[in-house]
Amino acid sequence: MSEPTQSEPTQWEYATVPLLTHATKQILDQWGADGWELVAVLPGPTGEQHVAYLKRPK
Template identity: 80%
Template sequence: MTTWEYATVPLLTHATKAILDQWGADGWELVQVIPGPTGSENLVAYMKRPRA
């Protein structure tokens, strides 16, 4: 059975693609993006990847 590790990543609106590309290159898969605790201007990405 696959076990997963998870991460939450704050996204900067001017660098969203670069941030997600970097995490993806490190093996992380994007699960969801939601507004951060301070409102819709700040986004938080939820990521997962299989544990090694």
């Protein structure tokens, strides 16, 4: 009988992307098509714009 193999934890890369109110869907669709997963959307530093936080496996 062979020993069970342990898989390595997934390594992630991260991106932060400013979102434009008039193009939010298009921006997120493009990043999603490139393999990025949306993690969170939070207000940006000035509060005038939102920032998307994304991740994908390395």
